[in-house]
Amino acid sequence: MIKLLVVDDEHPIRESIQMFMSEKGYTVYTASTIEESIARFKNLTPEVVILDIRLPDGSGLDALTRMHALYSFSKIIMITAFQDMETTIEAMKRGAYDYIHKPLDADELEKTVNDAIISFYEDTKITPKNMTRIAYNESEIVGKSRVMKEIYKMIGMLCQNRVTALITGETGTGKELVARRIHLSSPDCKRPFVTFDCSAVVDTLLESELFGHKKGAFTGAVNSRPGRIELAGDGTLFIDEVGELPLNLQGKLLGFLERKEYMRVGGKSILKSRCRIIAATNRDLAKMVGAKTFRGDLYYRLKVVSITLPPLRQRLSDINNLVAHFIEKSARELGIKQMTLQDGCIERLKHHPWTGNVRELENIIVAASIRSRGNVILLDALEDLLSHHAVSIEGTNAPRSLSQVEKTHVFAILESVKWNKTHAAKILKISLPTLRKKIQTYHLTPSHE
Ligand SMILES: Nc1ncnc2c1ncn2[C@@H]1O[C@H](COP(=O)(O)OP(=O)(O)OP(=O)(O)O)[C@@H](O)[C@H]1O
Ligand SMILES: [Mg+2]
Incomplete structure (x- = not known):
């Protein structure tokens, strides 16, 4: 859930912002004085603060400075009146994210908060790629074949509800594209679309990436951090390569799907989320269930609705x-x-x-x-x-970039072990997920196929 702290001494303003933004899916907290706001801020570390400039116990400028000293990532939006322009400029200089005018305009408020949240994610290193705001045509799905028409029907059905869906298909068939399209065609398209790629994160960090962690939960957890579930808010969480999820986390994911509740790593409180889950995989999950490497209960829970993309x-x-x-x-x-x-x-x-x-x-x-x-x-x-696609490297004497060399080398090793990826990963001294990523990035395919 994205947390919003509203600080204003006027009760009607606090209340109207709270009502309006809660409807938009944010969790809204309020405070009416500087001291109260600092106390709440410490507890919550909200993504966004909406802060009045004139408060009974001092200036919003001081609150701004104190909040930033506590947690500099929070985006602070000042509420200003016309006569406060000088102070507003000063607030911007001191690092306020933006300001909105009194009397408040609902659209302006929502837009400013949305922009602030995107900026927050960018700063906290959740790359914009994982956030949605993609233009519609970027998610255009091309194809008029009969199989694709069936896919469009499924997308049409899925974008009208928030049912969990599983998208399967070989690599490069457009699974992520379809997931984005479902999100973008849904009434929740303005909410975040967050990607969690199970194959791109080392096993030890998977849980905290997904669920977040509390400060001090493990070595290196210097600050508390929200997980992808939390970042997805009321939007969509796209769980890519779900077949790579280790068994212990499969259990935790199942728990979340059933109860819509979870805990941050090292946390004590139960958090709730209503994000929609779309999972994808290019592996045969049914087979994995047979081999006991994928939990059957999770498999059935994920594939409430499933879409299979044709090669x-x-x-x-x-x-x-x-x-x-x-x-x-x-x-x-x-x-x-x-x-x-x-x-x-x-x-x-x-x-x-x-x-x-x-x-x-x-x-x-x-x-x-x-x-x-x-x-x-x-x-x-x-x-x-x-x-020559698989080995498409320009003449061996020509200057080659590091990635070209890497591509040739990874390909050569794979060929030498007849594409036994576990074996190749060992030789290359990289993890299996990393190898899979490289195969995907460089579009390597076996030469004998
Ligand atoms: N039907 C389609 N129309 C237009 N572009 C497509 C279509 N299908 C796939 N693409 C494009 O092909 C590329 C790969 O698609 P995408 O990343 O969605 O595949 P994927 O199934 O998730 O692959 P992987 O399993 O390797 O992650 C993207 O650039 C995507 O835009
Ligand atoms: Mg993909």
């Missing part, structure tokens, strides 16, 4: 539209030329195995567009990319 090779009729989409997208986003394709290219693309699915296609199109001299992607150039 690209099962919807080759969509390649044409996808290619057009990626040509347009890369021209817009990467500032590269808008290309056309030589005859025969689409046919050639339809004959590729696409083990990396849509992501692989996107990468091929971007690479082909960047390499082409003119405005046309030539069949030969495409052929070259497709046949």
